[in-house]
Amino acid sequence: xxxxxxxxxxxxxxxxxxxxxxxxxxxxxxxxxxxxxxxxxxxxxxxxxxxxxxxxxxxxxxxxxxxxxxxxxxxxxxxxxxxxxxxxxxxxxxxxxxxxxxxxxxxxxxxxxxxxxxxxxxxx
Numbered sequence: 001x002x003x004x005x006x007x008x009x010x011x012x013x014x015x016x017x018x019x020x021x022x023x024x025x026x027x028x029x030x031x032x033x034x035x036x037x038x039x040x041x042x043x044x045x046x047x048x049x050x051x052x053x054x055x056x057x058x059x060x061x062x063x064x065x066x067x068x069x070x071x072x073x074x075x076x077x078x079x080x081x082x083x084x085x086x087x088x089x090x091x092x093x094x095x096x097x098x099x100x101x102x103x104x105x106x107x108x109x110x111x112x113x114x115x116x117x118x119x120x121x122x123x124x
Contacts, residue, residue, distance in 0.1 A: 002026040002113040004096045009118030012086055016122070020081040022096030022115055030074040033057075033104035035111055036081045038092035038120075045095070047106035051079060059105050064090075086122045093117040 008020040026032065035050040049060045049070040058070050069082040079096060097111035104110040 002098055004098060004113055004115035006094065006096045006115045006118040009094060009120045011121045011123065014086060014088055014122055014124050016086050017082070017084045018086065018120060020083070020094055020096075020118060020120075022079045022081075024077045024079070024096075024098055024113075026077065026098055026113070029077040029098075031102060033099035033102060033110075034070075034072060034079040035097045035099060035104055036070060036079075037095045037097060037108065038090075039095070039117075040089070040092040043092075045108065047108070048094070049081065050099070050104050050106070052104075053102040057103060061106070083120070086120075088122045088124045090120060091122050092120060094120050 003025040006022045033052050036048040039045040051058050051070045067085045072079045095117045096115040098113040100112050
């Protein structure tokens with residue numbers, strides 16, 4: 001069973017920054033794409049960003065492009081989400097996900113394992 005543990009969430013003022021981390025127990029981490037999704041209060045889960053196994057492909061949702069950056073450190077089995085210029089509408093539970101293969105995108109069906117989530121709250 002793969003475990004994904006997110007950290008780094010919290011309360012921040014609009015315009016501020018946070019960095020989320022997700023550590024995976026998966027031995028084949030370096031050969032799997034990873035993704036971040038979020039679920040705002042009362043809404044469906046939505047795609048935020050993904051990163052290919054080698055870090056060379058990084059698709060983003062339009063709402064976060066230019067403000068968020070996804071990265072990974074395969075030596076540490078860790079994927080990051082740097083979030084800058086945060087807005088109140090970024091408030092959500094953020095989930096890390098491990099994909100089935102080398103590349104993945106916005107479709108949650110492409111992900112096999114999910115973390116428990118970390119709360120991000122942006123105050124206005």
